[in-house]
Amino acid sequence: MLIEELLKESYLSSGTRGKRPASSSGTVGGGKPADNVPDGSSRKGHRATPATYADEWGAASASARKSLCWGRYREISTCCRFLSRTLLVRHERFEGCPTCVFEHSREGFRSFVDHLQEYVPLEQVTVLLEHTGHYHRLLEQYLLVLDITVYRVHVQKRAEGMLKTDKRDALSLANALYTQLELGAQVQDKMQLVRRIVPPTSAAAQLQGVMRHRYELSHMSTQYRNKLTAICDQLFPELVQVFHDPNLPTALAFRSAFPTPHAIAVASLDDLRAARQRTFSSDAQLLELQRLADKTIGVTDLDRQRGLVLEQGLLIKELQLIQQHPEDLQTTIMDIVQNCREGQILLSIPPIGPVQAATIIATVGNIANFAKACELKSYFGWAPRKKRLGSPWIEPISQREGSVP
Numbered sequence: 001m002l003i004e005e006l007l008k009e010s011y012l013s014s015g016t017r018g019k020r021p022a023s024s025s026g027t028v029g030g031g032k033p034a035d036n037v038p039d040g041s042s043r044k045g046h047r048a049t050p051a052t053y054a055d056e057w058g059a060a061s062a063s064a065r066k067s068l069c070w071g072r073y074r075e076i077s078t079c080c081r082f083l084s085r086t087l088l089v090r091h092e093r094f095e096g097c098p099t100c101v102f103e104h105s106r107e108g109f110r111s112f113v114d115h116l117q118e119y120v121p122l123e124q125v126t127v128l129l130e131h132t133g134h135y136h137r138l139l140e141q142y143l144l145v146l147d148i149t150v151y152r153v154h155v156q157k158r159a160e161g162m163l164k165t166d167k168r169d170a171l172s173l174a175n176a177l178y179t180q181l182e183l184g185a186q187v188q189d190k191m192q193l194v195r196r197i198v199p200p201t202s203a204a205a206q207l208q209g210v211m212r213h214r215y216e217l218s219h220m221s222t223q224y225r226n227k228l229t230a231i232c233d234q235l236f237p238e239l240v241q242v243f244h245d246p247n248l249p250t251a252l253a254f255r256s257a258f259p260t261p262h263a264i265a266v267a268s269l270d271d272l273r274a275a276r277q278r279t280f281s282s283d284a285q286l287l288e289l290q291r292l293a294d295k296t297i298g299v300t301d302l303d304r305q306r307g308l309v310l311e312q313g314l315l316i317k318e319l320q321l322i323q324q325h326p327e328d329l330q331t332t333i334m335d336i337v338q339n340c341r342e343g344q345i346l347l348s349i350p351p352i353g354p355v356q357a358a359t360i361i362a363t364v365g366n367i368a369n370f371a372k373a374c375e376l377k378s379y380f381g382w383a384p385r386k387k388r389l390g391s392p393w394i395e396p397i398s399q400r401e402g403s404v405p
């Protein structure tokens with residue numbers, strides 16, 4: 001028996017303001033299991049929708065009873081519909097199959113599993129989750145603890161022109177999963193394949209959140225630097241003639257102590273020296289900075305200038321705080337990578353350092369996500385193809401193909 005749960009999540013545009021509904025959809029079936037390959041990445045703007053299909057095997061395979069359930073996972077409760085060959089014969093339509101509702105809580109999950117056990121033993125259950133960020137993870141964790149096989153599928157795209165409803169989304173998912181798993185229908189788009197979830201290794205589980213946060217900090221730092229550069233171009237564009245990078249610590253120290261060109265122009269040489277770090281800037285550079293500040297073409301409107309100075313001060317403090325976090329993360333990353341087997345293997349390759357190794361481990365999760373070496377190479381963007389341009393020379397072309405595990 002197979003069960004498949006597909007979860008989506010998005011904010012409701014109407015009807016449930018202030019709440020974030022999610023849905024789970026899954027399919028359970030006794031059909032052939034999907035390939036053990038990584039699943040697709042998440043997208044925003046989807047609601048959680050569950051669908052479940054179950055197959056109960058008896059003494060004879062011809063008399064097997066199959067059930068499929070779909071539904072919508074909300075912050076409060078989940079509505080599921082059951083579907084099977086037997087139920088289809090009885091109700092004739094997908095829409096006529098029975099439904100159930102369970103809450104998003106331990107009691108709700110337990111009642112859902114108890115409901116599944118009414119159809120089949122848990123050993124014959126497989127759950128399919130739609131990969132939608134973090135919203136499916138609690139149910140995934142609960143099911144894996146019970147040794148239930150879990151699959152994922154890439155976020156499904158709704159047909160254009162169709163009104164989006166939880167019932168329609170769940171029914172569409174259940175129908176697609178039923179035909180793929182139970183009926184063995186082949187899918188042309190690999191993003192639509194159901195893919196086995198393999199729990200991440202201990203190192204990967206620790207590094208996934210850490211590396212994601214490090215990545216976000218890097219982007220935030222870039223955003224703050226760009227904003228500070230834009231403010232500098234308006235307040236004191238000539239600053240780059242002395243400080244080539246206006247966002248280096250030495251330049252930021254001056255910009256914090258003397259936020260406007262006028263403050264630099266009227267400051268004494270001793271005050272300017274107190275703001276510099278180590279030997280930069282020299283006295284000659286400080287005098288040149290004062291000369292440039294006295295003749296700047298920067299903003300002269302006082303109201304506009306006050307607004308820019310306030311924004312600049314806040315951005316400098318936030319940037320300095322963000323820059324401290326990667327240093328703290330670096331120690332944690334190195335400790336995890338150097339003390340795990342996969343990290344030691346990656347570090348034995350000369351070009352790979354701790355950060356690169358941690359990124360690979362966190363992204364792959366578990367090497368069992370890739371059934372073949374070519375799948376791993378394709379996922380990381382090395383898919384060589386033969387190319388002939390009027391000569392016998394064959395040039396490998398790298399192209400990234402694959403989805404996030």
